[in-house]
Amino acid sequence: MNNIDSFRHKGLRAKLVRELQTKGITDVNVLEAIGVIPRHLFLESSFVKFAYQDKAFPIAAGQTISQPYTVAFQSQLLEVKKGERILEVGTGSGYQATVLIQMGARLYSIERQKELYLRSTQLLRRLGFIGRFFWGDGYQGLPAHAPFDKIIITAGAPYIPKELLLQLRIGGYLVMPLGEEKQVMTRIKRVGQDDFEQQQYGACAFVPMLNGVAK
Numbered sequence: 771m772n773n774i775d776s777f778r779h780k781g782l783r784a785k786l787v788r789e790l791q792t793k794g795i796t797d798v799n800v801l802e803a804i805g806v807i808p809r810h811l812f813l814e815s816s817f818v819k820f821a822y823q824d825k826a827f828p829i830a831a832g833q834t835i836s837q838p839y840t841v842a843f844q845s846q847l848l849e850v851k852k853g854e855r856i857l858e859v860g861t862g863s864g865y866q867a868t869v870l871i872q873m874g875a876r877l878y879s880i881e882r883q884k885e886l887y888l889r890s891t892q893l894l895r896r897l898g899f900i901g902r903f904f905w906g907d908g909y910q911g912l913p914a915h916a917p918f919d920k921i922i923i924t925a926g927a928p929y930i931p932k933e934l935l936l937q938l939r940i941g942g943y944l945v946m947p948l949g950e951e952k953q954v955m956t957r958i959k960r961v962g963q964d965d966f967e968q969q970q971y972g973a974c975a976f977v978p979m980l981n982g983v984a985k
């Protein structure tokens with residue numbers, strides 16, 4: 771696999787950024803990151819020509835790389851500030867992780883599928899994006915590295931994982947698709963030690979957040 775990023779790719783990316791703007795993405799740091807990250811390198815080669823359409827696509831282990839709009843929308847809801855410690859649950863292709871790193875986050879990411887964990891760790895290293903990647907169960911989070919300023923879940927969870935709430939610093943956000951078959955994009959703010967506020971941001975559909983790890 772190569773790292774080629776051509777003028778054509780850059781042009782398609784600029785077009786995707788404009789499309790995301792018309793769909794309501796306003797955070798300039800999000801738009802800039804999407805404009806920079808070579809999304810085509812995160813897809814299986816046969817899908818390269820679709821890389822800059824606003825669609826989700828299959829990756830290894832029966833999972834999907836989220837649609838660019840979804841990545842942008844979740845990133846916008848996180849209100850990322852440079853240097854913040856962010857935990858991502860569901861590394862998948864590594865694309866969302868890269869967008870957050872590009873935005874200046876100190877990124878921690880957990881993936882339960884070993885194959886995806888290995889692939890994305892390798893790809894990000896090759897592309898020069900620095901983050902910390904873990905093979906494990908996102909329901910447990912990373913207690914040894916808590917607290918986090920922000921947490922993002924990129925799989926549909928049937929309930930709000932309590933462990934993750936406890937790993938959020940006060941004032942921090944957890945952004946997640948909440949629900950079983952279909953989900954509602956939800957942002958939870960930790961306003962005090964035992965105090966949380968919740969807001970909803972519309973319907974969405976993600977692959978399920980599952981328990982335990984998979985070899």
Ligand code: SAH
Nearest residue numbers: 835860862863865866881882908924979980
């Ligand atoms: N953020 C990814 C989206 C991947 S889809 C991207 O940018 O490509 C969701 C991912 O969540 C899948 O890879 C799936 O294996 C993973 N996942 C599901 N349940 C999980 C869990 N409990 N812990 C960690 N990862 C999980």
